[in-house]
Amino acid sequence: MELKFRVAGRIAKPVSAVFEAVVNPDQLSRYFTTGGANGRLETGATVTWDFHDFPGAFPVKVVDVIKDEKIVFQWAAYEGPGAETPKYDTTVTMLFEPVDGSRTLVTIAEEGWRETPGGLKGSYGNCEGWTGALCAMKAWLEHGINLREGFYK
Template structure:
């Protein structure tokens, strides 16, 4: 099945921290665990594959780091089937960073593609919301863990 190259999920958020701090939050798992996954096999480095874990869901994924441009961009591939995810960082001022996450390369079509787009949009928006709370207010909102609590079945399934 050919890749659907015209569909790109894009989410964004202004973070009131310097670009070096925001960029570091995505490359250093000791920071990332405060707003996204629960465990990582290592820091993000170009050419390296790391494993991310979400303990509360019993889920893991391998993430291939395709490229890193310091304080500008992280390009990865992950998921099953794998898609590309780019994290772009724009220093708006010395103390603010605009983060854009782009997810593309979907192989699904029709209704399944719509579901994948909804999940990706919601998931990455939640990541940016958690990042903002953590970096601006030092609060771990536990957004990822509370997105689909085991006590509540996922809507529509």
């Protein structure tokens, strides 16, 4: 069985605002990367994201960016706490679609885990994480509330 998932949610903001909230490190750091983001997401760039719940900056290798439509990046697979995680990357694809003229459907898919118990655990963990990220993005963009503030530390 191929280990992959897809989550989606609608945000009551135009595509351009939602897209910018992901590619801009200052904005991303306000609701998602609790330890900060460094570098704008642009095709070919490698940026870093830091999270209080997983200390240490993670390299994010940006594969493709199409303004207001799509972001594709790769980052190290994580197979759970205490796991002897083999070194390989998963691929994340974020799609941004206009809905009703003033809303955006954000779809996040991740794939590439090894078909092992550790890979399954890692995919479930990241599915949970991306669901939380969509909720945090919606709360921030629509209401200015940071859901992740104090959530992990």
